[in-house]
Amino acid sequence: DTGVSQNPRHKITKRGQNVTFRCDPISEHNRLYWYRQTLGQGPEFLTYFQNEAQLEKSRLLSDRFSAERPKGSFSTLEIQRTEQGDSAMYLCASSSGQGKPYGYTFGSGTRLTVV
Amino acid sequence: AQSVTQLGSHVSVSEGALVLLRCNYSSSVPPYLFWYVQYPNQGLQLLLKYTTGATLVKGINGFEAEFKKSETSFHLTKPSAHMSDAAEYFCAVSDLIYNQGGKLIFGQGTELSVKP
Numbered sequence: 001d002t003g004v005s006q007n008p009r010h011k012i013t014k015r016g017q018n019v020t021f022r023c024d025p026i027s028e029h030n031r032l033y034w035y036r037q038t039l040g041q042g043p044e045f046l047t048y049f050q051n052e053a054q055l056e057k058s059r060l061l062s063d064r065f066s067a068e069r070p071k072g073s074f075s076t077l078e079i080q081r082t083e084q085g086d087s088a089m090y091l092c093a094s095s096s097g098q099g100k101p102y103g104y105t106f107g108s109g110t111r112l113t114v115v
Numbered sequence: 116a117q118s119v120t121q122l123g124s125h126v127s128v129s130e131g132a133l134v135l136l137r138c139n140y141s142s143s144v145p146p147y148l149f150w151y152v153q154y155p156n157q158g159l160q161l162l163l164k165y166t167t168g169a170t171l172v173k174g175i176n177g178f179e180a181e182f183k184k185s186e187t188s189f190h191l192t193k194p195s196a197h198m199s200d201a202a203e204y205f206c207a208v209s210d211l212i213y214n215q216g217g218k219l220i221f222g223q224g225t226e227l228s229v230k231p
Contacts, residue, residue: 004158033218040124042205042221043159056218091158095217104219106151106158 002026004107006092012113013082020078021110025094032075033104034067035091036060043091049075082114117142117208121222129230134178134193136225138206141187148189149207149219150180159205165189176200201229 005024013019025032030051035043046065047057051072061067064082069075079086089111093104122137140146147166151159163174170182180191189206203226207219 006158031217035219040224042119042207042224043219045218045220048218093159104159104161106160108158109156111156 004092004094004105006090006107006110008110009108010111010113012115015082015084015114017082018078018080019082019112020076021090021092021112022074022076023092023094023107024074025092026105029094029096029105030072031095032069033093033095034075034077035093037089037091037109038087046077079112082112084114087112087114117146117220119206119208119220119222121204121206121225123225124223125226125228127228127230128196130198131195134191134196134200134227136191136204136206136227138180138189138191138222139187140189140206140208142208147209148180148182149209150174150178150189150191151205151207151221153203153205153224155202162191162204196227196229198229198231201227203227 007022033048034046036046037043045058046061047067049069052069064080067077089109091109092107095104118141120139149164150162152162153159162178163172165172165182173179178193180189182189203224205224206222209219
């Protein structure tokens, strides 16, 4: 069990640029979640996948955000035309989702800074 | 809708003193409750969770929490604080068993400082 891996750990981008983050979940976990955490706040749910299907999206996920999980393995979160308000820590988590309340396993996050 | 309120954004204790971090929740279904710890620039680590059964839950690093349905609370305690406990703590609620989505709703967090 290598845990949940997120890349890159840090990303600095200029306003208006596109960025993409990657999350590799624990291999046997079929559920994958994305959260956003701004400074001094708790994480906020963005979206989640069960296998390759994106089953829920938060209102926080504007049209500039898109997430994919091809083949139900790793996932990518893309932000187009970044804005300064997008600066945050983006956290990925995975769980087994077998109808039991297994705790999530979180990755270390990708910290995005938009300048 | 579910929600979590953490009372006190900052808590400071002396090393060796009791740690008490407060969490109240709102849920229309029996909740699953979690406490996570976050060190600077790191992800979230699960401390403990309540699902069903025993209402006093023991977690890692000497922490424990008690689910009190009548008070809609899930406060986190540790008898004796250690310097390494200094971190941000998050309480979260989920309706995993009723909603196969299983997203977590987090509180605003409580920053714990430990004085020598």
